[in-house]
Amino acid sequence: MSTDRSLATLLRALQSPSASPDDSGRLLSSATTLLTLLTNPLNLTLLTSHLLTAPAIWSSLSPNSSDIRTSLRVLSSFYNAANHILHREDQPVPNAEGFLAAEGLPREEWIRAVVKGADDKSARWKHLIVLGGLLTGFEAHERQCLPLKLRELLESAIVTAVNLSLEAEEEGSHQDRLTILIVLAHSFDLLSVHEKLKLNAFRLLPVLMSAVYFSKEGLHRGYFLGTMDSDIVQGKQNKFNWSERSASFYQVQHIATGPILSTLGSLSKLTAFCVESVLDTSLVFNVLDDLTAFSRSLSVQWRQNKLSELDASEEELFLAADALERTLPLLWQVLKSAMFSVVIVQSALISRSLRDPRMPRDKLLYVAVSSLRTLRNLYFISSRLGHNSFSQFNFVFNASIDMLTKYPAQLQDFMLEISPKNFGGIPDHPQERCHDLFFLNTAEHVALESSPEQCEQLYLGAAGPYLGMGGDLRLNEIFEAAHSVVLAVFSAPQNFEITTQRLPSYIDTLFQVFPSTLSPRQFRLAIKTLVRTASPPSRIAEAQPLLATTLLEMVRHRALTTASTNPLPPIPSHEDQTQPLSEQATLILAIIDSLPCISLPNLEEWLYLAAESLNSINDDLMKEECKKRYWEVLSNGEMDMVRAELCVHWWHDRGGKNFVTRGIASAAREDKGPFMSGALGEVAKI
Numbered sequence: 001m002s003t004d005r006s007l008a009t010l011l012r013a014l015q016s017p018s019a020s021p022d023d024s025g026r027l028l029s030s031a032t033t034l035l036t037l038l039t040n041p042l043n044l045t046l047l048t049s050h051l052l053t054a055p056a057i058w059s060s061l062s063p064n065s066s067d068i069r070t071s072l073r074v075l076s077s078f079y080n081a082a083n084h085i086l087h088r089e090d091q092p093v094p095n096a097e098g099f100l101a102a103e104g105l106p107r108e109e110w111i112r113a114v115v116k117g118a119d120d121k122s123a124r125w126k127h128l129i130v131l132g133g134l135l136t137g138f139e140a141h142e143r144q145c146l147p148l149k150l151r152e153l154l155e156s157a158i159v160t161a162v163n164l165s166l167e168a169e170e171e172g173s174h175q176d177r178l179t180i181l182i183v184l185a186h187s188f189d190l191l192s193v194h195e196k197l198k199l200n201a202f203r204l205l206p207v208l209m210s211a212v213y214f215s216k217e218g219l220h221r222g223y224f225l226g227t228m229d230s231d232i233v234q235g236k237q238n239k240f241n242w243s244e245r246s247a248s249f250y251q252v253q254h255i256a257t258g259p260i261l262s263t264l265g266s267l268s269k270l271t272a273f274c275v276e277s278v279l280d281t282s283l284v285f286n287v288l289d290d291l292t293a294f295s296r297s298l299s300v301q302w303r304q305n306k307l308s309e310l311d312a313s314e315e316e317l318f319l320a321a322d323a324l325e326r327t328l329p330l331l332w333q334v335l336k337s338a339m340f341s342v343v344i345v346q347s348a349l350i351s352r353s354l355r356d357p358r359m360p361r362d363k364l365l366y367v368a369v370s371s372l373r374t375l376r377n378l379y380f381i382s383s384r385l386g387h388n389s390f391s392q393f394n395f396v397f398n399a400s401i402d403m404l405t406k407y408p409a410q411l412q413d414f415m416l417e418i419s420p421k422n423f424g425g426i427p428d429h430p431q432e433r434c435h436d437l438f439f440l441n442t443a444e445h446v447a448l449e450s451s452p453e454q455c456e457q458l459y460l461g462a463a464g465p466y467l468g469m470g471g472d473l474r475l476n477e478i479f480e481a482a483h484s485v486v487l488a489v490f491s492a493p494q495n496f497e498i499t500t501q502r503l504p505s506y507i508d509t510l511f512q513v514f515p516s517t518l519s520p521r522q523f524r525l526a527i528k529t530l531v532r533t534a535s536p537p538s539r540i541a542e543a544q545p546l547l548a549t550t551l552l553e554m555v556r557h558r559a560l561t562t563a564s565t566n567p568l569p570p571i572p573s574h575e576d577q578t579q580p581l582s583e584q585a586t587l588i589l590a591i592i593d594s595l596p597c598i599s600l601p602n603l604e605e606w607l608y609l610a611a612e613s614l615n616s617i618n619d620d621l622m623k624e625e626c627k628k629r630y631w632e633v634l635s636n637g638e639m640d641m642v643r644a645e646l647c648v649h650w651w652h653d654r655g656g657k658n659f660v661t662r663g664i665a666s667a668a669r670e671d672k673g674p675f676m677s678g679a680l681g682e683v684a685k686i
Helices: 001-016 021-037 041-051 068-090 108-117 123-141 148-167 175-190 201-214 220-226 247-257 264-279 281-303 312-318 321-356 361-377 378-385 392-404 408-418 430-449 453-466 473-491 494-515 521-531 539-543 547-560 583-597 600-614 622-634 641-653 656-662
Strands: 232-234 238-242
Touching: 001 021, 001 041, 001 408, 001 430, 021 068, 041 108, 041 408, 068 108, 068 123, 068 175, 108 123, 108 148, 123 148, 123 175, 148 175, 148 201, 175 201, 175 247, 175 264, 175 622, 201 264, 201 281, 201 378, 220 247, 220 281, 238 321, 247 321, 264 281, 264 321, 281 321, 281 361, 312 321, 321 361, 321 378, 321 392, 321 656, 361 378, 361 392, 361 408, 378 430, 392 408, 392 430, 408 430, 408 453, 430 453, 430 473, 453 473, 473 521, 494 521, 494 539, 494 547, 521 547, 521 583, 539 547, 547 583, 547 600, 583 600, 600 622, 600 641, 600 656, 622 641, 622 656, 641 656
Parallel strands: none
Antiparallel strands: 232 238
């Protein structure tokens, strides 16, 4: 009887508008308790019906406020009630609140009674709140607490409610759309593939794009970046500060803690699913245009911000501690979330463009160019993370380039479009340098498909100013990208004349910048690439047959004469090998890395020379690192079949094993001439 009286009191309170959100919160707390205690199914149905229509709950916010938080509070009530039902059935003893396990209805009967409360008196989108709360309450976190048939009924009811809600959507209403998205974001992973495919992607996809990227509750086109500039002021010690009390930081905080950003990962997966499953392909291209427009707006807004004038390496010098420790981390969290979301959707879009025969083939170029433009706009974010840390970013980037290289004329136009504006120089603004980095990284991948004229004038011209700038912390990454572009241009067969002309001067540059500014990893890669470029069957090897061995001899001579044996200091922003290596060890490793590229007639000679150089290292740890790499080159498949056979013979029959592991030269090695005709070798003497 006490629960019946409590129910009557609560129902009366729900019918009068609440004075404040706190009052509605207390009413929802009471409703959650009653949902777990009522034993009459009709009362459960009645309470659920009133919760979905009660003026005390749904009229508690002003018309200009976002009512999505009210929907979330009601969703939490049903979620918590479902959790309590599970807890009560699992524990036969009274819990801390005094509720006995014997109270209430059995689980299945309780669920059916609650679901009946989602009736015609309330809007369809409110039914989702009940259904989503029950499904997540019983099935989230892999609980699997529902019978299969009942779970299938709940899943089907959620999909039906979503589709009907989208069809009945009123123009200009935000609460219903946001509620649909948030509930679906929480329950999407719990739906079976069969039910997911029933979602009306044609209606759902535009709602998702609008809410996530363009609405005030979402990322709002990145406009929050533009409003920050006036709040970034110069303070003590001439350092700039962005106060956590500023209006712009409050706006960023509101976005970061809002329902859209809190579920952005799930919403992005849902958007990607809709992109892959929607039947109308025109919507896919609308999504592509929306992503490009959003990324462009985000880039423009960032450019108008004082923070964009600082390189990441300069922030500690010019920013106050409060900005570094409190406000900026939240801003970059929002920006990184935005970038991840865009790339996840792009990945689905690229995937569908490549595999779906319904996608028009003549649009592949447009997809590739638009995707690359979007990535370029977001490069000021992704460059901070390291591009290899996000596999989907690499997929979108590489797949877009592969699609673009099928159209040589359009490839040339696109590279001209994104080429450095300050051609032949280094721009002062970090965002322009970031765009230069994107251009160089793209040029590295397309050099093989580009004309010699474009490679020389555009790619090498853009890389030239950065080749000797590795000592500047702001330019380290662009410095290595520029060297990678040069190596890519030299490796392209059509650039034979360019390589012949420019290779000697580049080798000089390479030895000048190592080890002061060029990392050991990049130097080893450069030497190996140049040796491969100058070795058969390349045209350069025909014109200059001694070039590859001359380069290796230069490396070896430096390793044995002038190279330092002290461990190299780490270069900021690089993650090289854990074992610190000296200049000498790095030079010898470069020779070892190049062994698979050496021409067959010279290979055995350089197997000995590399082993001899290896044994000249005095530091035991560095020597072991070089031995380990030597064995990897011989055994892990880097050699082709003919070279591998020669290496096996050298290792076992020509004393290579003893020479590498123990530094003992074989008699066969010592017998190498020149000898006078008829002379006897050491092994033939008595």
